[in-house]
Amino acid sequence: MGANPRPILFVSYAESGLLNPLLVLAEELSRRGVADLWFAADEKARGEVEAAGVDSAVRFASLGETVSQMSAVTWDDETYAEVTQRSRFKAHRAVIKHSFAPRSRIGKYRALEKIVEEVRPALMVIESMCQFGHELAITKSIPFVLGVPFVPSNVLTSHVPFAASYTPSGFPVPHSGLPGVMTFRQRIENELFRVRTLGMFMTSSVRKVVEEDNRIRTELGIAPKARQMMARIDHAEMVLCYSVPELDYPFPMHEKMRLVGTMVPPLPQAPEDDGLSDWLSEQKSVVYMGFGTVTRLTREQVGSLVDVARRLAAAGHQVLWKLPRSQQELLPPAEELPDGLRIESWVPSQLDVLAHPNVKVFFTHAGGNGYHEGLYFGKPLVVRPLWVDCDDQAVRGQDFGVSLTLDRPETVDADDVLDKITRVLDEPSFTERAEHFAGLLHDAGGRAAAADLLLGLPALATH
Structure with missing residues (x-):
């Protein structure tokens, strides 16, 4: 693999909602002629990744086949019904139940570890949902940028009480669907959402999974600091969010957050569209x-x-x-x-x-x-x-x-x-x-602003 001392390695799940913004950014860097661009994702994303190379190559590094627990499109109809039910807490609980499968990420972590050893990236750009990606970057002390396709509070607000959170007390919990200005009943519902999430992790069945998770983290050699609730924020060089502050409820923005707006490639994206x-x-x-x-x-x-x-x-x-x-x-x-x-x-x-x-x-x-x-x-x-x-x-x-x-x-x-x-x-x-x-x-600048911010990081300085 590449020998350039400043490689950039993108890491993402292959689901289009997570993958696409990083593809737009990788393509923008390629259009600028940036060398040594790598993109690690599941095998099914190979074609899309390789197509992102415009003036310089975007080389694909395979993380293997898709693991079901990490891909909602593969879930059976019963699971789909559980995670999309209208009770927001029950749906939230079902998503955790079906995606919190520690053993399923062993192969992905090991595959990414091998890629990192060969590419030796100066910087990683990691999709926010890709837990094994930021765990490895933190463990290996590799500078990384977190990419966020949601409103900023989604990654800055804790789901449980008493944990680190970068939004004010009483801010709507992610996945609750609650408004910024709440009635008394909604405020109670918001707090219960946190308490019930914590309570879920205290049940005997989930505690067994947590214990397994701890064993696997130790087996993989994941650093303790990578296990903290806000580790992906605290240890990132920068958090790139594809939104603007005005599309979220107001709160003091985290110092690492850079809001660059929607990631859109040059248009028309597909001039040949069958009429x-x-x-x-x-x-x-x-x-x-x-x-x-x-x-x-x-x-x-x-x-x-x-x-x-x-x-x-x-x-x-x-x-x-x-x-x-x-x-x-x-x-x-x-x-x-x-x-x-x-x-x-x-x-x-x-x-x-x-x-x-x-x-x-x-x-x-x-x-x-x-x-x-x-x-x-x-x-x-x-x-x-x-x-x-x-x-x-x-x-x-x-x-x-x-x-x-x-x-x-x-x-x-x-x-x-x-x-x-x-x-x-x-x-x-x-x-x-x-x-x-x-x-x-x-x-906000979109892909151009995101590329400028990325290329301005100390990790990519050439001298």
């Missing part, structure tokens, strides 16, 4: 429906959304729906689909779609990337929150006047969906507010 951009240009008003790679709709929910498209068409609005091929079998017969509905199993670039002026509303699950991408292009949102951070983005979007959230997201009631979409389309304030935040996200 999709031409179709968008032929319409006057398009509602784009895209719910990420994890969402699994039922036949009833698909039927409700077809009904919504039919009723929107009657009002002069077209619908572009990104619906995975595996779920298209739930659609009614083709002859029963409304003329105003275009269904794609995959769009070559969601960013190109959102950038199109005829797209007026983004109907989304409000994952970290989708939420910020929609607003970057000034598109107001209608939100069907899916899980974990989606509820947090949904409540902020509604409070900041850029979105409305479904009253009954679990059923996808057609009347509820149509009401929210129609209100966002008809009330100018939603677009005005979205365009306001678009200006802030653009001004």
